[in-house]
Amino acid sequence: MKRWVLPVLVAVVVIAAQTRMYEMRADEPAADAAQAARDATLVQTVLRLKGIDVNSTPKLRDAVLRHLGTLQGKPEYVELVRKLNVRGVEAELLQLALQRPDRTEGVGAAELLLKFGETDRLRAELRGDDASQAALVAEVLGRVGTQSALELIQPLVTDNDAERTVRTAAAAAVGRNLIGQRFLLERVKKGQLPADVTFAVANALLASPDPRLRAEAAKHLKLPAAAEGVPLPPVAELAARSGDVALGQQLFQTKGTCIKCHKVRGEGKEVGPDLSEIGSKLSKEAMYVAILDPSAGISHNYESFTAVLASGNVVTGLVISRTDEQIVLRNAEAIDKTISLTEVDELIKSPVSIMPADLQKTMTADELVDIVAYLISLKKKG
Numbered sequence: 001m002k003r004w005v006l007p008v009l010v011a012v013v014v015i016a017a018q019t020r021m022y023e024m025r026a027d028e029p030a031a032d033a034a035q036a037a038r039d040a041t042l043v044q045t046v047l048r049l050k051g052i053d054v055n056s057t058p059k060l061r062d063a064v065l066r067h068l069g070t071l072q073g074k075p076e077y078v079e080l081v082r083k084l085n086v087r088g089v090e091a092e093l094l095q096l097a098l099q100r101p102d103r104t105e106g107v108g109a110a111e112l113l114l115k116f117g118e119t120d121r122l123r124a125e126l127r128g129d130d131a132s133q134a135a136l137v138a139e140v141l142g143r144v145g146t147q148s149a150l151e152l153i154q155p156l157v158t159d160n161d162a163e164r165t166v167r168t169a170a171a172a173a174v175g176r177n178l179i180g181q182r183f184l185l186e187r188v189k190k191g192q193l194p195a196d197v198t199f200a201v202a203n204a205l206l207a208s209p210d211p212r213l214r215a216e217a218a219k220h221l222k223l224p225a226a227a228e229g230v231p232l233p234p235v236a237e238l239a240a241r242s243g244d245v246a247l248g249q250q251l252f253q254t255k256g257t258c259i260k261c262h263k264v265r266g267e268g269k270e271v272g273p274d275l276s277e278i279g280s281k282l283s284k285e286a287m288y289v290a291i292l293d294p295s296a297g298i299s300h301n302y303e304s305f306t307a308v309l310a311s312g313n314v315v316t317g318l319v320i321s322r323t324d325e326q327i328v329l330r331n332a333e334a335i336d337k338t339i340s341l342t343e344v345d346e347l348i349k350s351p352v353s354i355m356p357a358d359l360q361k362t363m364t365a366d367e368l369v370d371i372v373a374y375l376i377s378l379k380k381k382g
């Protein structure tokens with residue numbers, strides 16, 4: 001290197017830094033935009049050069065992290081983390097996996113967590129106190145579907161200490177691919193399957209792409225019976241059909257008895273959640289599961305409780321309100337009972353939803369398909 005090169009280089013860097021400070025004081029947004037542009041160029045350069053370890057160069061890492069900040073929640077975020085092997089973003093990846101367990105970016109984020117050796121983090125989530133969050137982790141790992149993903153969720157399927165929501169989500173997740181289906185079939189044959197995951201497992205196995213596995217599973221498992229005792233087809237098959245929205249609305253209000261517990265656009269009773277915008281919340285498959293296996297994923301505010309009273313009586317329902325003195329329980333007929341806490345010996349959370357699990361019994365598969373078509377049509381406005 002010629003002797004003058006270093007001082008000139010230093011001078012250039014200093015001038016550039018000063019210009020930047022001046023820019024920042026003069027015009028913050030413009031400076032931010034310039035910084036963002038520099039970060040983007042830098043990231044592109046690093047991508048082209050390949051083999052550069054961004055984790056060991058703090059300045060470079062900062063630029064990459066700033067650039068990632070502009071891509072949050074997007075598939076490009078996961079792509080970039082993957083390509084540059086960026087570490088220290090595990091919490092963000094987990095967040096993304098939880099928010100989009102059914103999208104490329106969510107599944108990609110979970111894949112990266114496994115690749116980065118974050119199995120302890122994932123296991124802690126699966127065993128954490130937040131059951132609905134644990135269920136989402138199970139779901140996304142099922143979509144990853146690799147051996148290491150399956151190894152994390154398989155033990156949950158038969159674990160009676162796990163919450164039902166988590167166990168069911170794990171069973172459905174494991175059942176997403178053939179290796180998992182074989183695992184489940186073995187458990188079924190050995191009689192090791194907890195009864196409350198049967199619906200999830202039957203759906204997975206009876207819709208398997210392997211006809212031999214399907215036939216074998218049919219010897220042990222049946223889906224719930226619809227009208228006249230005819231068993232329903234698996235959810236995947238129901239979800240592939242299309243129904244009549246107007247008929248579905250009628251059935252919702254009559255034969256289905258749904259209106260006795262659900263409000264839609266101001267009409268109906270309020271035992272379960274308002275379904276006015278349910279079509280924007282649940283997928284078709286999730287809708288069938290919500291109707292046919294209601295206890296599989298009870299939303300937090302709709303857990304049913306049983307109050308054992310000093311008199312020996314029991315009252316069951318949703319907790320509508322609770323103070324230091326009294327509790328209000330709403331039963332399946334939407335009747336509220338106020339009970340003084342001095343009367344209550346015990347308040348037990350029920351693992352079973354107050355939504356009946358056999359509503360399909362009086363309906364044909366086609367009628368159920370119509371109801372789901374109606375529910376799917378109930379989208380958020382605007």
Ligand code: HEC
Nearest residue numbers: 256257258261271272273290294298299302332353355359
């Ligand atoms: C006895 C009351 C009752 C009846 C009858 C009832 N539900 Fe429910 N439903 C609930 C409760 C309570 C929940 C919330 C707890 C749960 O998820 O199990 C719920 C949850 C749901 C959900 C999930 C909502 C969400 O936000 O995730 C759907 C979908 C649903 N019901 C549809 C139906 C349909 C369709 C019918 C009629 C075929 C019906 N329900 C009949 C009480 C009822």
